[in-house]
Amino acid sequence: MTTPTIVLVHGAFADAASFAPVTRRLLDQGFTVRVPAVPNRSLLGDSAYIRSVVEQIEGPVLLAGHSYGGAVITVAGAADNVVGLVYISGYALDEGESLGQLQGGFPDSELAANLVYTPFPVEGGEPGTDVSVKVDAFPEVFAAGIDRADAELLAVGQRPLAALAFSEAAPVAAWKTKPGWGIVSSADHTINPDVERFGYQRAGLRSVIEIDAPHLVMRSHPDEVAKVIADAAAELA
Template sequence: MRTTLLSRRSSLLGVVAAAVGLSVAAVTLPGAAGAAPRPPVRPTIVLEHGAFADASGWDGVVRRLERAGYPVVAAANPLRGPATDAAYLRSVVGHIDGPVVLVGHSYGGTVISQAAQGLEDKVKALVYIAAFLPDTGESSLGLTNKFPGSTLGDAITSVNYTLPDGAQGADVYIEQEKFRHQFAADVPADKARLMAAGQRPVAAAALEEKSTKAAWKTIPSWSLVTTEDLNIPVAAQRFMSARAHARTTEIDASHAVAVSRPGAVARVVENAARTVR
């Protein structure tokens, strides 16, 4: 009798152990039925500001992207020239683990176009926000002047400075009293005044320096075209976006669309980010 009970007990334990083993296998074996789905990839969004601005212009966009679960870096742009600025941005991207979506506003588009070349394994999408998409051999100023509509030339002033080697350089600003009309017409006056006071100048030479790379030829691109833009003519934005075969959205907004319409900008960036696998 004792032997029979022990035998039955051993058999029962064996059945339980086998069931547990099967249960564990069902959970852990790759591709098994009922396995938990892998979470979607969340690329890091790197935002590159343009001339006459700084990284704070992305604040409203950053808040929305972070709420959506994306890690975000709003990088500083030296605004010294495409080659210099792209090298700096590449160093920022190099310190980020995982896939990246690069977003450029205005002259920042020139920078991301150059910085992303050769980083196709890491940079999975380019997003241009009221931005330049230059081809090799083109400059930001040349593309601006290619089409009518920009009044930037009437709103800027330059300040000369001396470099350590004695050479002369020039920084370009938008005159503060003209800043809102020129750059941020749909931004509240108080905010536009702060933006004008804190604007970052761009080296005059940076706007004339020709691009040597065009990453939009090899990396999928998105573009937000601003139809009320007085810095980059809307015709220029449409031409560059079409040439790059960018997925394009148009919006009635000023050049400072990231400040005036951060929700619209964030949606375009998220559309690009969702394609990253």
């Protein structure tokens, strides 16, 4: 098999810039990388969009998803040319399971008390609800461990997640047929690290490492994250 194209999938309250340090390292190592913008409107819609991006790439693809992006790659990873999955502080949903159901089995993280709910218009239908992180809590709850000035920029430019994404069930779990790797952020204040551990163990991932890092591990520990992705790509090649 040829070396796969690496597609990095960001999560909620973030965008492609959250992967910038890791993207730079992978490009410098000669990998072909894509970092698409996830709409963050619904699990099914976001997964369909990322799958459409993947299916237009020639050759094999390694999907790496952070946080909510883990749920997205769980579904989008069913695309025929996806050969592996890397979960980074992510949700490894089971078939028929929603984010709310997986999280509901564990104590809340600090994120739950620091969310803001705002309406947004939906053409021809009832208004939707956007979920975001309180701007003043964002640096500690979501972006701990990175430069405060950078965290403040991320806070005011965060990409909300529509509430619908929390309740939609995954129609498929790609980890049942594709090899996977996982990173647990053991100092995560956004997702209870036990949610990550449980999902990875259930998925039978090929390799799981723990990093003493907050949620945005790819910003605070880019070398370690890039190595996991690069090693997975090399193994698949």
